[in-house]
Amino acid sequence: MLDAISPTSSVAPAAPPPAKRPRLAVLDGLRLVAAVSVVFCHYTASNDAWDQNAKQLFPFLHQFSQYGWLGVEVFFLISGFVICMSAWNKSLGDFVVSRVARLYPAYWIAIVLAVTVISIWPSVRYVRSWTDVAVNLTMLQEGLGVRNVDGVYWTLFIELKFYLLFAIVVGFGVTYRRCVLFCGLWTVASLAATVAGGDLLVMWAEPLYSPYFIAGIALYLIYRFGPTAVPFGILGLSFILAELTVTRRVARLTFDTTNEHHPIATWPAQAVVAVAFCFMTLLALGAFNRIQWRWLTTAGALTYPLYLLHQDIGLTVLHALRDDVPPYVLVFGTLLAMLLLAWLVHRLGERPLARLVERVMRNGMADLRRHSADPPPRRDRVSVPPVALPQPEPVGAGSSLRP
Structure with missing residues (x-):
């Protein structure tokens, strides 16, 4: 079905590949903003590190950080x-x-560091079994029903x-x-999962998060081919569905203080989603192409390791120093320490390990192609060319048998 939809069909915009465009540096900055919002959510909207009411500790900051989990939705939008x-x-x-070399090196390093910290100081989390740790190294633990070593890893299985x-x-x-068809089929599958349910369909369709990935694909089509009706239609539908699903996300959230349920308002979450969609639309239309600040590229490189490292390690630091350092000083100091750790992991661990993983993977792919090729013809038999035998002379003119 996918192959039947030809790129030369009259329905599609006959746009040539775009000229080389500048790096989307603003996208790197948005990624870091999303990661930092998640960090503040875990540090100032949750009580895991404080053993007391975080809302009372951070009365002003808590109003905003309680929506910091929306950084995950922004990640998914950017990812598409x-x-x-x-x-x-x-x-x-x-x-x-490219995906294996991008995802796994920093992830493996983060697991080693997190397990080391929570094994030595099991104050906010602990290692249940080393089998769980080994399964976590595959990044498939969510699908196997195994507990995440670090709480933030749940998003990686969705990715x-x-x-x-x-x-x-x-x-x-x-x-x-094919991108348009993929977006359409995934949207239909997500709607079917929402209405009909079914664990298998819900697991693969991911109705809570699919609108963000689908919108991201549509935004890239706008960026590559220009603002045409089809990707804008996909974007608009995905935005409506995202506004609906984020209300369900809010309904699932509880920010506990004393084992009580504390619901939060829905409209700020919907407003954040709307701002993210508007920002990405402007980016797709080229509004930020001139912004090429070099530090934004570094910020983008720190995003993934910061996200992986900040929760268990950071909460352990907060818990250990909460009685000795003022809360705001401790939170911002820990954030800076996590940024420094993320930079060290990126420069000293992720980059060289990613090169190694990529080289090994490329060699493996080359072996796969080589061994999957058609076998050469067998040469165990010597082929002998046929010998031309003399043909009998036909009876007729010039024959010695003529009467």
Whole structure:
């Protein structure tokens, strides 16, 4: 079905590949903002590190940080954009190599550091079993019913499922129409999962988060091909669905103080989602192309390790020093320490390990292609060319048998 939709169809915009564009540095900055918002949510809206009411400790900051979890939704929106962009004109093997080399090196380092910290100081979390740690190294623990070593890892399994689904498009070749069809099919599957339920369909369709990934793909189509009706239609529908699903996310949240349920207002969460969609739309239309501040690239590089490292390690630090350091000083000091740790992990661990993983993966893909090729013809038999035998002379003119 995917292959039947040709990129030369009259329905699609006949746009050539775009000229080389500047790096989307603002996108890196937005990623860091999303990560920092998640950090503040865990540090000042949760009581895990304080053993008391965080709202009373941070009466002003808590009003905003209690919505910091929306950084995850922003991550998913950016992810749809970036994955579609990075997969264009790539083979399936290249796509797999790039995703593994991008996701796993920092993740493995973060697991080692988190397990070390919570094993020595099991104040806010502890290691249940080393089998759980080993399973976590695969990033598949959510699908296997195994507890995450660090609480933030739950989002990575959702990302992995998105990559697996989009790999179908990559396998056929990423085109405008295949992206549109993918967005349409995923939207239908998400609606069916919402209405009909079913664990398997809900697990793969991810109705709470699919609108963000789908909107990100549509935004990249706008960025690449221009503001046409089809991607804007997908974007608009995804925005409406995101506004609906975020209300369900709010309904699931509880920020406990004394084992009581403390609901939060829905409209600020919807407002944040609207601002994120508007910002990404402006970015897709090229509004921020001139912003090329170099520090934004560094900020983008720190985002992933900061997200992976901040929760268990940071909460352990907060818990250990909460009685000796003023709360605001401790929170901002811990954030700076986590940024420094993220930079060290990126420069000293993630980058060299990513190069190694990429080299190993590319060699593995080369072996896979080589051993999957058609076998050469067998040479165990010597082929002898046929010998031409003399043909009998036909009876007729010139024959010695003529009467």
